[in-house]
Amino acid sequence: MSSTSCLAGAAVAAAPLPPWSPRQAHCRRLQAQDVDEHAQAIGSWDLRYDQLGAGRFQAGFFELRLPGLQVFAEHTRQAVRQRGSLGQGRLGAAFMRRGQGEGSCNGQAFGHGEVLAWHDAELDLRTPDGCQLAGVVLEPDLLPSQGLALPRLSQPLSGQAAAVRRLHRLVLDSLVLARRLSHRADVPGGAVGRAAQWADALAVAQWRDDLVDACVAAVHRAPTVGDPLRAQRRAALVERACARMLAQVEQQESISQVALCQALGTSVRNLAYAFQTVLGLSPLAWLRVVRLGEARRTLRRMAAGQEAPQSIYAVATRHGFWHLGRFAVEYRQQFGERPSDTLGRPARERIG
Structure with missing residues (x-):
């Protein structure tokens, strides 16, 4: 038919x-x-x-x-x-x-x-x-x-x-x-x-x-919502900022939002608006969430035997967190459990 x-x-x-x-x-x-x-x-x-x-x-x-x-x-x-x-x-x-x-x-x-x-x-x-x-x-x-x-x-x-x-x-x-x-x-x-x-x-x-x-x-x-060209520029700016911040974390460099904006050729206000629209977070809040997420993935791989064991402190510093107590507090706020809880529970799928 x-x-x-x-x-x-x-x-x-x-x-x-x-x-x-x-x-x-x-x-x-x-x-x-x-x-x-x-x-x-x-x-x-x-x-x-x-x-x-x-x-x-x-x-x-x-x-x-x-x-x-x-x-x-x-x-x-x-x-x-x-x-x-x-x-x-x-x-x-x-x-x-x-x-x-x-x-x-x-x-x-x-x-x-x-x-x-x-x-x-x-x-x-x-x-x-x-x-x-x-x-x-x-x-x-x-x-x-x-x-x-x-x-x-x-x-x-x-x-x-x-x-x-x-x-x-x-x-x-x-x-x-x-x-x-x-x-x-x-x-x-x-x-x-x-x-x-x-x-x-x-x-x-x-x-x-x-x-x-x-x-x-x-x-x-149907027409698209808003201006697609502006949306593309906004998304591209966020992508460039994300890549630059992650590279600085990888190289263990400090991150300044003012310096970041200067490197990207934009204003603090424009960057904040772009991040809030695209990701619903400020640039530094997004970076913290992403680093916590990568730390969680590392802990889950360790729990599943897919990565060599290491201390929670080593995982925290690997992802840019130098204060273990603060890392534990922020981790629990973000995921509703302690890092040790994640490490002690094997990954599993729940299918119903």
């Missing part, structure tokens, strides 16, 4: 959909208490996760997969940065159902009214504390093979556009459908004995056609 849309005067034909049956669907529910475990458990995306918000990390992930299509819902208790890509040629769309404040996508702030869209491009996404995302990812073989070429894209789309409102509604409907299908006894990973009534293969194929059509229409028709 296929659908045809008329976009900007050109016809775009969606790829023919293969026959569907419940056995081609697969659902998963994941829970994690560590940001790296969460990223590894998801598995299908090439994304690095970094915990930015303070407190014991908690996250959950639900997905339903059909041929060429992934429907997902993700919630994270702490603010998180995700960097990488969804995979070559894939088209993704998501929106924030809940969240304590704004997020940022490739340097552009976004809120609850916008839809995030990615196609064949690098992603730098920051979500706020208490964030819930709902979205879909389409494989390249479901996207139009003729007519209008899809542009490279990684920006929020304006929620005022009719195409975005339709996509927003379809993504939410898709999540409802996914949860219904996950209750079918004949869907791998589903809840045995709780079969839903949503079993019509033709209806599922039509829903998938509509979703592809809505994603393509939104990408072509």
Whole structure:
């Protein structure tokens, strides 16, 4: 079954959909208490996760997969940065159902009214504390093979556009459908004995056609939020500042925000605004969080036997913390546990 849309005067034909049956669907529910475990458990995306918000990390992930299509819902208790890509040629769309404040996508702030869209491009996404995302990812073989070429894209789309409102509604409907299908006894990973009534293969194929059509229409028709060029410059400035600070830590050099701004050719105010928009933190606060995160990764590798044992003090100084007591306090504030707790507990995945 296929659908045809008329976009900007050109016809775009969606790829023919293969026959569907419940056995081609697969659902998963994941829970994690560590940001790296969460990223590894998801598995299908090439994304690095970094915990930015303070407190014991908690996250959950639900997905339903059909041929060429992934429907997902993700919630994270702490603010998180995700960097990488969804995979070559894939088209993704998501929106924030809940969240304590704004997020940022490739340097552009976004809120609850916008839809995030990615196609064949690098992603730098920051979500706020208490964030819930709902979205879909389409494989390249479901996207139009003729007519209008899809542009490279990684920006929020304006929620005022009719195409975005339709996509927003379809993504939410898709999540409802996914949860219904996950209750079918004949869907791998589903809840045995709780079969839903949503079993019509033709209806599922039509829903998938509509979703592809809505994603393509939104990408072509909807304006992006803000000024993409300014967002790119903002993101590039933050990236340069981050790289410079990390290099100074590696060389055991002191860091002055004024000297950093002079080296980057910007003002303290501009740099602070860029960091707050992109990462939700000041430059020095971001550096502290990143160093704590790398120290945690070292401790977890040691706990798993993947790295030679060393003292907690050695781990702290390796990542730029010279006062062990202060390191322990900041570590506990950031992760909700002591460094010794992390070292004494093997890494594990929580999959439910």
